Amino acid sequence: MIRQEQMEVVHQRSIATNIFELTLTGPLVLDMKQPGQFVHLRVSDQMEPLLRRPISISTINKETLEFTMIYRADGRGTALLSEKKQGDQVDVLGPLGNGFPIDKIEAGQKALLVGGGIGVPPLYELSKRLVEKGVQPIHVLGFQSESVVFYEKQFIELGDTHIVTADGSYGSAGFVTNVLETLQDDFAVYYSCGPTPMLAALEKMYPEKEGYLSFEQRMGCGIGACFACVCDTTEKIDADYVKVCSDGPVFPSGVVQV
């Protein structure tokens, strides 16, 4: 169920240049179902900035009623969010959208998880759930440069992890696709979140594989009412368009026109 709740900041810290990790607590966490869902946050109770900010969920902990987000502060809204301190309240609408399905893969199989930049965070909860299920994750995580790499250690703890940076300042140099070309394709399902060109490249690389892609689009309401975040579809589904916020943000590969 979608709820609106004042949640409390447990902690917030910078984990890379302009990248923040923010943990909130409140009963809303109990409604979070799938990795890959998101929340819609008010960063201020003023009329400026006015709209909510959609941010993906990177960790869910139902026992402590806490969830964590990792976001980049690159605009006024996220800059304000990055100033929130322990004990502050944040107006949260969520959980929203449909996340990554983990019932599409069996224990003992391999899953390929490909993240680009600020698309990496939702893959963390996904990977944890897959590991709990007995699935073996392979992570390929692309970043712009060393200064914005995060969670390498956390992903390594869960499985095989390859870091690639566009400028070659950390890990291997190039794009995630350069790494993927060197890997075996013995995985059962691939999951990805990141820039659309990266998602398009994956679809092209693995046309025969089952894949789930998380898309990003500018949003208004976040619940499917305003039609701001629509994407064109392919002939694979019987719909002229899909809404990223309420039909997605995760779609099976081949559904959204990339």
Add this chain to the structure above:
Amino acid sequence: MNRLATQLPGLSLKNPIMPASGCFGFGKEYAKLYDLSKLGAIMIKATTPETRLGNPTPRVAETPAGMLNAIGLQNPGLTKVMENELTWLEQYEVPIIANVAGYTTDDYVTVAEAISKAPNVHALELNISCPNVKQGGITFGTDPLIAEELTKAVKAVSSVPVYVKLSPNVTDIGEIAKAVEAGGADGITMINTLLGMRLDTITGRPVIANVTGGLSGPAIKPVALRMIYDVAKRVSIPIIGMGGITTIDDVIDFLSVGASAVAVGTANFVDPFVCPMLIEQLPAKLDELGFETVNDLVGRSHRL
């Protein structure tokens, strides 16, 4: 006696607060959050004869205390709206105001004639003010003669009262208001969005794919208030007011300048529970200001 009750042509409202067209879809998303029967009415998303897929993205951009949108009247088309959306809405005790749009006069007439026969559609809202489509929309709302003729044509076929939604993107909105009144409009809804732009300062490119978009939100409230104040003086048909309403004080201001009821738009995106919240807050606000009913408040700025 229900202090919030409001009587308007075709509409017996239990309270004067309703979501504005385009900001509420056809209600399904909000129905997951609260009982739609709480609302005074629902202005559903603009409906055209055929399916419309709308404009390219990005379609929205935030602005100081507001937002720009250029959705482009995306909707499933008349048949699907009637079969799927309006039928589904019948489970709620809430009158529907159907927003009617099109490219041509024939489009408006086609939609108006059919949709006005739906049992829960109690009024039409003629959209002659959408700034985000290349044909139709605003082109009907900026010329008084064309606005009058279109109103007449729709009135001739509609089974329910017709309200006309006015555009603020005109030199004299009073002139358009008088024209639609002469064309037989039963009421006016105002204002639609103000045409605007936002740029990416580094590249100089417009942020919205459509280049321009309609500005809404708290930023436009002063413009809306002024225009309703003007129009209320010049016509005798009732007005449903909208334009940046976010708080209970905004509701009071719109009623004061002459709106008989109000619609809430952009605020639904910020707080999806805003409509029921305002409805709940209204009685206490009336008490605070010393008014027995909503009706007592309507147009008080003109009587001072």
